[in-house]
Amino acid sequence: MKSERISLPDLDHLTPEQQLVADAVAAGPRGGVRGPVRAWLHSPELAGHAQKLGEFLRWRTVLPTRISELVILVTCRHYTSNFMWFNHVPHALKAGLDAEIVEAIKHRRAPSFSAEDEAAAYAFARDILQRHAASDATLAAVKRIFGERGAVEMGALIAHYHSGAIVLSLCDIDLPDGSKTCLP
Numbered sequence: 001m002k003s004e005r006i007s008l009p010d011l012d013h014l015t016p017e018q019q020l021v022a023d024a025v026a027a028g029p030r031g032g033v034r035g036p037v038r039a040w041l042h043s044p045e046l047a048g049h050a051q052k053l054g055e056f057l058r059w060r061t062v063l064p065t066r067i068s069e070l071v072i073l074v075t076c077r078h079y080t081s082n083f084m085w086f087n088h089v090p091h092a093l094k095a096g097l098d099a100e101i102v103e104a105i106k107h108r109r110a111p112s113f114s115a116e117d118e119a120a121a122y123a124f125a126r127d128i129l130q131r132h133a134a135s136d137a138t139l140a141a142v143k144r145i146f147g148e149r150g151a152v153e154m155g156a157l158i159a160h161y162h163s164g165a166i167v168l169s170l171c172d173i174d175l176p177d178g179s180k181t182c183l184p
Helices: 016-027 035-040 043-060 065-078 082-094 099-106 116-131 136-171
Strands: none
Touching: 016 043, 016 065, 035 043, 035 082, 035 136, 043 136, 065 082, 065 099, 065 136, 082 099, 082 136, 116 136
């Protein structure tokens, strides 16, 4: 029986418009076309804009990488996005996020934070994802630590990974190790 999921474009048989985007992605910090970017290639113009936003949010935001990766993991777990989780855990650990925090998020438990910036970023992401808005106290903490620009960029980071999680949920995608799931 044929899958009803959306297929991933065959990287060896792209249209000229898709190929332009794929080449730009491969030449950038990602080094290759995978995950939501590959699915977005069904709409080359969307893929081009989305990948540029993602590149900014991953590598040029004012947020420390450890904080960005924490927010990404909270978002990935909220949507049970196995592909994004699988890919971002190594980045989070390399950036200095404690493995116990990663495990707590994986199992939907509230982590114990010793760093104020991590606690504030976690609370912000959870507020946005669960309540669809940050509480005044949470926003005040994020603004104090990261500034208004950091708060805006953190919100955009959540939104971008929300978008990626949605498009990946439409596809039948294997993890890089060949499995389908890595989250309980």
